[in-house]
Amino acid sequence: MTSDTAQTLxxxxxxxxxxxxxxxxIPLMWWTAEEGMMDWHRRLGLTMFALVLFRxxxxxxxxxxxxxxxxxxxxxxxxxxxxxxxxRRNGPSFGHSPVGSLAxxxxxxxxxxxxxxxxxxVDVDGLESGPLAILVSFKTGREIADFHELxxxxxxxxxxxxxxAVAIYRFILKDDLVRPMVTGRRGDLEPxxxxxxxxxxxxxxxxxxxxxxxxxxxAG
Amino acid sequence: xxxxxxxxxxxxIATMMLLSAxxxxxxxxxxxEASSEAATVQLPNGMTIKEQIxxxxxQLEKVGDAFKAISDQLKAGSPNIxxxxxxxxxxxxxxxxxxxxxxxxxxxxxxxxxxxxPAIWENMADFQEKVGNMQxxxxxxxxxxxxxxxxxxxxxxxxxxxxxxxxxxxxxLDD
Numbered sequence: 001m002t003s004d005t006a007q008t009l010x011x012x013x014x015x016x017x018x019x020x021x022x023x024x025x026i027p028l029m030w031w032t033a034e035e036g037m038m039d040w041h042r043r044l045g046l047t048m049f050a051l052v053l054f055r056x057x058x059x060x061x062x063x064x065x066x067x068x069x070x071x072x073x074x075x076x077x078x079x080x081x082x083x084x085x086x087x088r089r090n091g092p093s094f095g096h097s098p099v100g101s102l103a104x105x106x107x108x109x110x111x112x113x114x115x116x117x118x119x120x121x122v123d124v125d126g127l128e129s130g131p132l133a134i135l136v137s138f139k140t141g142r143e144i145a146d147f148h149e150l151x152x153x154x155x156x157x158x159x160x161x162x163x164x165a166v167a168i169y170r171f172i173l174k175d176d177l178v179r180p181m182v183t184g185r186r187g188d189l190e191p192x193x194x195x196x197x198x199x200x201x202x203x204x205x206x207x208x209x210x211x212x213x214x215x216x217x218x219a220g
Numbered sequence: 221x222x223x224x225x226x227x228x229x230x231x232x233i234a235t236m237m238l239l240s241a242x243x244x245x246x247x248x249x250x251x252x253e254a255s256s257e258a259a260t261v262q263l264p265n266g267m268t269i270k271e272q273i274x275x276x277x278x279q280l281e282k283v284g285d286a287f288k289a290i291s292d293q294l295k296a297g298s299p300n301i302x303x304x305x306x307x308x309x310x311x312x313x314x315x316x317x318x319x320x321x322x323x324x325x326x327x328x329x330x331x332x333x334x335x336x337x338p339a340i341w342e343n344m345a346d347f348q349e350k351v352g353n354m355q356x357x358x359x360x361x362x363x364x365x366x367x368x369x370x371x372x373x374x375x376x377x378x379x380x381x382x383x384x385x386x387x388x389x390x391x392x393l394d395d
Contacts, residue, residue, distance in 0.1 A: 028368070046247065120286075122288055124284070124388055124392070125284070125287060125381055125384040125385060126283070126284040126285070126288035126290075126291060127287060127291055127381040127384070127385075128291075129288065129292075131293060133288070133292070134292045134295070134296070136290075137285065138281065138284040138285045138287075138288040139285075141243060141283075141288065142284070216300030218297075
């Protein structure tokens with residue numbers, strides 16, 4: 001396994017695109033909220049809604065390394081995996097390692113809560129609000145907005161942990177996780193399953209996302 | 221508050237240290253003493269500090285309700301003018317006598333939970349002017365709403381919203 005031609009595809013292109021778009025969107029969304037650019041915050045938020053929803057659906061119908069059920073099963077070997085990490089006996093994982101699975105669940109949960117609460121949030125003046133805020137009262141919308149703000153701090157902490165973990169892999173465990181998230185490939189392992197985007201699954205996911213987005217935008 | 225948020229997003233480690241340092245100890249005893257005083261001592265207008273603070277919060281919540289109702293309608297494909305008219309009429313009513321809602325001693329030093337900043341009492345003349353601006357804009361919004369011209373309503377709503385923000389930016393704790 002020395003040449004590039006023998007590299008194994010680990011992450012499909014939708015997963016990689018999702019990951020890096022989120023990386024781009026989170027600072028932008030923070031910035032637009034800080035600056036009170038709520039029109040843009042809403043637009044970016046709807047984009048985020050579509051991305052997160054897609055990822056959740058892709059966790060059910062997507063490629064093997066994107067799926068949640070194998071990741072849940074892998075959590076069972078978490079203690080053994082961590083023991084190996086501490087002893088520096090870590091080997092490459094095809095897909096998410098047990099620790100990586102934990103990170104995915106935590107980050108996706110925080111992201112989902114962030115997007116979900118954003119849809120119903122109302123600002124202090126009652127002037128600005130999320131696309132579904134019409135369904136709740138001013139007071140409820142304010143409470144949801146407070147939670148939206150608190151959850152952002154939780155999300156930031158999780159992201160910080162994620163970055164620290166990836167840095168530990170890179171510099172201490174000598175395992176570069178960033179490159180595969182860009183190229184999708186790594187050269188040091190045998191595939192457990194083929195990572196190939198099924199066009200029907202992709203189309204079905206995109207249709208569900210588009211329909212949901214349409215419903216949210218037109219809820220008013 | 222903005223400075224605090226900037227710190228939060230800055231380096232990862234600093235973030236976690238900052239958050240773990242949030243557990244505040246001490247000071248709560250003094251606050252509870254002050255708040256028991258706030259519940260008994262009467263202001264010149266006959267209300268206790270606690271009653272005064274809760275009363276103004278209740279009134280401003282009504283304004284929030286009304287603003288959200290108008291904002292919801294303006295966003296909707298086919299706005300319901302009756303809802304807008306009712307909400308616009310509620311704002312001048314809810315803000316009657318607003319200039320008197322922030323007497324001396326009804327700030328955060330009272331120990332009662334309030335987002336009113338001490339800056340209010342340090343710049344009372346400016347604060348009062350901004351309250352007046354809001355009431356004037358709200359009256360215009362009501363006139364526009366009863367007139368029924370959607371463009372004029374949108375314009376007046378924006379103007380009134382601006383007067384809310386003008387005050388909140390300087391005199392309300394940004395959460």
